[in-house]
Amino acid sequence: MSYTSKTISETIIDYVNRNTFLPAIQREYVWNTYSIEKLFDSIMCGYPISSFLFWKIREEKKKDWVAYQFVTDFDKTDPHNEEANLSGVNQDIYLVLDGQQRLTSLLIGLKGSYSFFYYRWRKTRLYLNLFKKPTNGDNPEELTYQFQFRENDFINANDSTPQYWYLVSNILDFNTASAARKDIREKLSNISVDSSFKENAVELIEELHSRLFTEKFINIYEEKSQEYDKVVEIFIRTNTGGVKLEYSDILLSTATAKWKNLNARKEIYSFTDEINSIGNGYSFGKDFVLKGCLYLTDHLPIQYKVGNFTQSNLELIEENWTNIQTSISDSVKLINKFGFNDKNLVAKLVLLPIALYLKKVNKSNYVNSTNAEDIKNQLRIQKWVAIALLKNMFGSSTDNTLKSIQDIILNQTNSENFPCSEINQKLNVISSFSKDEIDNILRYSYGTKYSYLILSLFYPNRDWKDCRFSEDHIFPKSEFTEAKLRKRGYNSDKIKLYQTYYNTILNLQLLDETENKEKSAKPFNEWIKTRDDNFKKRHSIPIIASYDFDSFIEFINGRKKLLSNFLENLTI
Known part of the structure; x- marks a missing residue:
């Protein structure tokens, strides 16, 4: 040197x-x-x-x-x-x-x-x-x-x-x-x-x-490379003192410098705060919004690199900024409507195809539409998001995945329906689940990042509008302490068996806030008597002779058959 x-x-x-x-x-x-x-x-x-x-x-x-x-x-x-x-x-x-x-x-x-x-x-x-x-x-x-x-x-x-x-x-x-x-x-x-x-x-x-x-x-050391991304990497490495310089800071600085009518830094920070305040709150970062800028602007490369934020590209993004904001914001509002929160939205980039689709559909107030076909399509999107996250669709080669989906959406001649099947076919994703996948899925525990996604699949026709649903233990979890189980006269093997299943998907359901509050820790055999005739069907409850606590394992085996069958035959 x-x-x-x-x-x-x-x-x-x-x-x-x-x-x-x-x-x-x-x-x-x-x-x-x-x-x-x-x-x-x-x-x-x-x-x-x-x-x-x-x-x-x-x-x-x-x-x-x-x-x-x-x-x-x-x-x-x-x-x-x-x-x-x-x-x-x-x-x-x-x-x-x-x-x-x-x-x-x-x-x-x-x-x-x-x-x-x-x-x-x-x-x-x-x-x-x-x-x-x-x-x-x-x-x-x-x-x-x-x-x-x-x-x-x-x-x-x-x-x-x-x-x-x-x-x-x-x-x-x-x-x-x-x-x-x-x-x-x-x-x-x-x-x-x-x-x-x-x-x-x-x-x-x-x-x-x-x-x-x-x-x-x-x-002076002179860097002669004309490759901007290489220069940026050098810049980041030589500016590590104090507050670490993030890659998104570089992109924001570049955008701020090249937008003609708007202050990119102010706009993007403000919009990020706005979408993070939806519902109970999210943690979207500037990089997500900047990636969305590339993805939602026609004819731009989608790779998240400084070289793609050229003068001409940034001018296109600035011209499209209002549409970008609306599309991303609506996609967040839509998944929030279905109860997807910051914890279970494990790959936030799954929202970009939805935002692109909403941008193409271009319907005002689509998220709150009461049109029967719109509601049906929204449920299709909800199911696709849950499956995409459970199948780890955005786990690797994300740019290739996003580009493939982008091509499908942009080339779609009939945009009445979100192209779930076409996307899955292109990415070799099967909407149903194999026996090994099902065994793994049904072992997930209460309150984990995937539990809500899994449970949401079992309610394909639910009206999610203006409702908040919570994960609930069908047989109350308070009854599964070792002390209480021993008091019932159960031996160690039976205690271990009960404790293996009580906190898994097999003993979970989604209840709205009112139902959840009413149920509280009531024994299930008492609670179910207060429910309507369709309750068992809605919540995939097996038909067994008794729902008392001693029948818990029979309940688990019956419910496993119902949920397994549902997942094996799941379609979009």
């Missing part, structure tokens, strides 16, 4: 904001005045200030990416970087991947200002006290030189500790150290102060000039 070394003055005067800019993936400037003062102190001490990583963009490629100016006059009320105008830059350009904070600090200290509020708004510039002799204390955090952001210069020669605050940017007026020395000597000639302070001032001016104009503190 080879580095190019440059002086600070050369970098600041000839490169920064001339042919060297910031990429859209960079975050904003965050250093305070003390951090800048400390950087200049390190430079005066001759300490290295680490290396810099520049990304070289060939001239013919520079229009592909948005570049931003470095901040010269920093204002805490408006910290945003302005977009750079590259039309007049007829050469290769550089985008800084690592070193933004340091280069901006150098620029502010040497050519700019720093505005902040402290009791009142202050516009300050960087000064160096030339009468302060360098001191090396025991505290490594204590500065050796006295740099300070001030509102004006100040000279005090009458005190025991005189001060001469020199505006650091003035040093750039002198091409040679001798010219800088001559200038300061002339300025000090009329000041009555001990000669040691004057000599100290001359020495500091010479030292400052040497550090900025002669010594090569800027060590």
Whole structure:
């Protein structure tokens, strides 16, 4: 790995904001005045200030990416970087991947200002006290030189500790150290102060000039790859300090830079919060929404990579943003209506095909439709989601799966029905379950991430609208403690058998809130007498002679046959 070394003055005067800019993936400037003062102190001490990583963009490629100016006059009320105008830059350009904070600090200290509020708004510039002799204390955090952001210069020669605050940017007026020395000597000639302070001032001016104009503190590694995703990976790895930079942050920065009329960061954060507040709450991330932007915009690649968030692609996404929001939001509302929550929605990408379908159907208020065909189709979607999650349809090669489904939906001539069968056929997914799968499914326990999905399949004709259904133990779980089972006179083998099944799918049903509250921990043989004639059919309850507690295993065996038969013959 080879580095190019440059002086600070050369970098600041000839490169920064001339042919060297910031990429859209960079975050904003965050250093305070003390951090800048400390950087200049390190430079005066001759300490290295680490290396810099520049990304070289060939001239013919520079229009592909948005570049931003470095901040010269920093204002805490408006910290945003302005977009750079590259039309007049007829050469290769550089985008800084690592070193933004340091280069901006150098620029502010040497050519700019720093505005902040402290009791009142202050516009300050960087000064160096030339009468302060360098001191090396025991505290490594204590500065050796006295740099300070001030509102004006100040000279005090009458005190025991005189001060001469020199505006650091003035040093750039002198091409040679001798010219800088001559200038300061002339300025000090009329000041009555001990000669040691004057000599100290001359020495500091010479030292400052040497550090900025002669010594090569800027060590640049040049990345020449034109592959944006490779560059982003480098950027992420070199920016791991503080809060970890997420891949979605990079994409958001890119989108924010390239959307013309909307603030992508604000829009996507706000929309993510909106869908997460539906029902009892979800945990969708920015990456899910950004993936949806690609998936729900016509003719765009769906791979979640920075290279797909180009200027033209992002313009299409911005134009389609309202439709994207509506489609994703409706898909979340639909699955929420069926009781799918954040825990059992084990692969959130399953919603993107639903969102795409809803976008294509384009029916207003579809989620709350009372049309019989719409309701039938929604139940078909509900069943497909449950099966897709149970079959781990989105477990691997997710992009290939999503692309296959996207092709089917977009090419569908009749969009009255969600194309469950076509999707399953394309992906070689069978809607029914094998005996091994069924054995595994029926062993799932109460309250696990798959239990609600499994139970929801057993209610194919249920009206889910405006109802909340809870998992309920048919035979109350409170009766299955070892103490209570022994009190009934059961031996160890029978206790083990009862405890094997009581908390599984075989002893679970879905009840609405009213029913669940009414049932509470009532013995099942009493509760079932209060139910209507269709209760057993609705909840797949086997017909046996007695439903008392001693008949639990007979109940389990009978229900296993019913549920197994249902899953073996399940169709969409």
